[in-house]
Every structure is written in C-alpha cells, then in structure tokens.
Amino acid sequence: MKIYLPLDSVAVALGADDIAAAITAHASKTGAQIELIRNGSRGMVWLEPLVEVETPAGRMGFGPFTPADIPALFGDLAQHPKALGLVEALPWMAGQTRLTFARCGVIDPLNFNDFNANGGFAGLTRALDMASADIVAEVTASGLRGRGGAGFPTGIKWKTVADAKAAQKYIVCNADEGDSATFADRMLMEGDPLTLIEGMVIAGLATGATKGFVYIRSEYPIAIEVMERAVLLARANGVLGASVMGRGPAFDMEIRVGAGAYVCGEETSLLNSLEGKRGVVRAKPPLPALQGFMGQPTVVNNVISLASIPVIMAKGAAHYAAIGLGRSRGTIPLQIAGNVKYGGLFEVGFGLTLGQIVDDIAGGTATGRPVKAVQVGGPLGAYFPRALFDTPFGYEEFAGKEGLIGHAGLTVFDDSADMLAQARFAMEFCAIESCGKCTPCRIGAVRGVETVDRIAKGDAAAIPLLTDLCATMKSGSLCALGGFTPYPVLSALNHFPADFARSKEAAE
C-alpha cells in the first residue's frame, strides 16, 4: 500500500513526523506492506496532516489525521472516520488552475524519476533547443510579472541582464518570504524543489548566467533542508554542473540562509546580505540587473516567478497569457490565512474578487464571526473592509483602491480586531525591521507608534499628525518598507475611523 504524508512545515508543525513514525511502527507490527512517501502539501491547511492512500480509483484523502486514525487505514477505506474521498475531486482542488503548483503535493519532492515522469524538465528540454533571445521573448510574451511584490515584467528584467556584457552573471532567487500570510515560496520549495531549480537553470540559459543562489530565510528550516538535498540530486543527475543536462552551458547553484531580517527580502538588501554585509538597502540606480551580486549583472527573482518559468516554457507563452485579468496575466497562488474556516494555498487565474476569495473559497472566519478586515499583500499591504470586496485580484485593480497584492497573501480578521492596534503594529514592525538608512523610516516609525498611542489615549489632535507622518514616510523613504508602511496605517484609519475615535474617559 502506497501512503502519502507531507513533509511540509504545516504538516510537521501539526504532528506529521510522529504520525509517520507511528504508521511505520504499526505496519511492522502487523506485517502490512507499505511504502510511505513524504510528499509536499496540497495546500489545504485545515485538513493537515493530510494522509493519502493510492487506490485504483485515485488517491484518497484522510484528515486532519491523528495517530489514532492509523489502524482504520488498514480496513475498509471508505468507512474510515476521516475519509474525504478522492483528493483531486475535493472542491478546493477542482476549483484551481494549478500550473506552478501542478506537482506540489503530488510527487515525492526528492525523487528525480517521479519529477521526470510528471512533466518535470519539459520546459528546460525545450529551452535547451532555443536561442537565448527566444527564451527571453517567450517569457516576455507570457506576461509574467514578478511575484515578489513589485510586479515588474520578468522578461524585461531578463533582457537587461542578457544584454549586459560581463564575464560573470548571476541568478539570485529571493526566498526571503517575510510577509505574514505568505507561504507559497515555502510550499513550493518543500513540495517541488526541482521546479525551482529548473526555472533557475532556464534563467541562466536565457541570460548567460552560470551561477545561482537561493537566499532562504532562516525561519524555514524544512525548506532549507529540502532545497539543499534537491541541489545535490540535480547535480548528481547532470542537471547542474559543467554542462546543463550534458548539452547546455555550465550552471550551478548554492543555497544560502538569511539571518532573521525582514528587510533582506528587498533585493538590494538581499544582495548585500549575500555578499556577507549588513542588509542595508542600496540606492538604485545602479539596477541589480546591471550591477548586482559582486557588482555583476544579476537577475533577482522571487521563487514563484522562477518556478513559473518551466510551465511557461513547456506549455508555451500563449497558454499562460490566455489566463488572467487585464495586465495581470497567468495564475497567482493565493495564500489565505489568519482567521479563516478554510485556509491554505489556492492557485487560480487573476481576477477573482476579494469577496469571492474570502467568502466562497475561505468560507469566512474560523471563529464564525463576521469578517471585519482583510489585509492583502503582507505587512506593507492595506486593510480592506467589506465595502471593497468587489475589488478583482490584480495588480492595477488593487493599486486603484490604495492597496497592493504584494506576494498574494491575505489575512482575514473577524470583528473582534482592533484596527488601531493593527495600525500601531504596522509602525512597530517598521521600526523593528528598518535597515536604518533613511530618517523618515527609522525615526518616523518610532514616532508613528507614539502617535498611535496618543490617539489611543483619546488625543484626536494626533490624527492629523499621523497622516502627516505617513505622507513624509511615503515620499522620503528609499524602499517600500518605510514607503509602504503608510498603506496598512492609513487604510486602517480611513476605513475604520470608529476604532480611532477613542474618548479620553474610555482610555483612562
């Protein structure tokens, strides 16, 4: 019997390793023949740990699984108390367009043959037969925009690096994923690491870079381990090395680990960190594409941007570009988090409204109370009230509502949330994580916390001060940490004014 149990951080944090040990022990005691595969997660977090058993009809799911549920796995599966039916037929799975995450949760992430047999390396194989400029043109035609937050067209970035003349160029994968409510990078690296490697190799072919780095945050111990092992696997199988797949140019890569600094997700800060320096943001220009790692032309791309390249190359740019809304082409892995009934990762074409995501897909709150606010795009993203739930999920559409989609994380709050406290936290977070280079960010964020505290004490005169401070931070900050912290602060203030109208008596 083939049993699947994720090695994904979510499953492990909910006891998967203990369950794996107990399944193995149970099988050896009863003499049952099993093969236990540690796969990635399907992204249905409320069902984790999710055990799957291969049957002639397809893979059947059981979850959320506990050790007590083990013996029944060896009986009539349909009668199992945690039986969910066929996993692929569950509405959450059937409603998605899984392109980037097609193999995540399906294959054994560290089995080279499994990857190959499920469409892996189809994109790289095609790219190896193409001229560099044609690969760049294909990526440009797909409409893919950076999934790290800024939404810059990936093909144009690659062209800049491809056209730059230098003895050494680099591909740097940004796996710092510091935004709260985001975990797509982590899930992909844990569940299908070879796809990321494949994407980075294609980026190397397209731009003439021969060396890659994946900069992974230290808060992701499992992703680090899986990626390290996947690099060894790719090297042993000739994907990485002196000649890509034995017929391409050289490409090799290293995994590097961050050290707990949110700002190191900003690309120039990340490059400084990779070089062994303080993670201080660099002024642009020069662009990293021209003077990046060690002063050399460097592609810096998010995990999901790079991991989407193989499927774009395999299915063609037109297939990818046909999905989406407006200037937001292709699919986006929504990460639905916080106080939700059904949380997890849902990959779908751009264009669902916020209301469809929160009410239909996420099923409202876990507490069963009304939704009060949804923060979209991480700690630098705006808080959206229900009145804006008709906003379609797209870069321009969210920008038009004084918000951003960022890395596509959504945090749902119920009506017990205090939006003044959320505004205070946004300022506090900026103060803690500021790289210190500009005064409006470094000092402004500290003043911001104090100003929100004055408002909390009933000092209404401090409200315009907060608005002014936000304007200064917006215009006077070098990067989006200081520059975008006003988004959560002002959206909280503007959409939820009642939470800022504290009477002096109530505060005392």
Place this chain on the structure above:
Amino acid sequence: MLDTATLATRTDEILAAHLAREGALLPILHDIQAEFGYIPQECLPQIARALNISRAEVHGVVSFYHDFREVPAGRHVVKLCRAEACQAMGADELSAHARAKLGVDWHETTPNGAVTLEPVFCLGLCACGPAAIVDGKLIARLDTAKLDAILGDLA
C-alpha cells in the same frame, strides 16, 4: 565555559570550510552560532583577519541580524510568532500569557536559565496559527493549554 584554545581551533575549522565561497561571512556566522550557541566576541578578530575586513565590520554584521546572539541563550529557545495572521488567531493574548507565565519579556531568559523567549515575524504557518518554533521544532495551532504543556516540559 569555552576554553580559548578550543574556540580558536573550531573557528579556524569553520573558516576553512567557507573561505572559498563568495560572500562567506553569513555562512561562517551561522556555523559559529550553531557550534557555540552564540557569536563569542573572541572569534571576531579571527574572522576579520581571515576575511581581510575590520573587526568593526564583522561586529556590524553580527549586530544587524536578529538571528545572531552576542550572549548565550537559555537552555531552550521559544520563539512565538507575532505577525498579523497569527494575531488574527489570538497570538497577542497567547504571548501575553507566555510572558506572564515565564515572568520574562521578549528577548529575556528566565532566572533559572531554562527558557529564552523571543518574537518571530512569521514562520509560514499563517493558515494554522498561532505558530511557534521551540528549539528549532515548528508548532502550529497553539493555544494556552498546548503552550503551557510545552513550557512545563522545558522549565
């Protein structure tokens, strides 16, 4: 306590393992901290010499990153997620409970040296919060009962 000879020898070994890498300082510091539990001041001149940078530069890097410790932690390190998605599931109340129970604030160690309490801003477990990482082990769907059981085992 660490004796200086062992410290110097192990530091040399770690340096040798990484010196050929581009931008070797972070990998070196991670290994030093994994080895000694913190970044001992005594290592800095040795690292600086090997990388041909100033001691002040090494110190600047150590102090910039939240992960690097300049003094040893308690026997156990409990990091509770303070970020927004966990807040939406009660992380603030949970950490207030933890601080009261341990009698320490963020970044402090209990007087008996058993537990250091630290904040962490997201572990990628945002759809099953509140989340924590205890001595490197990820934990999700925390509540006060589950946390009390964990802290009870550590004390």
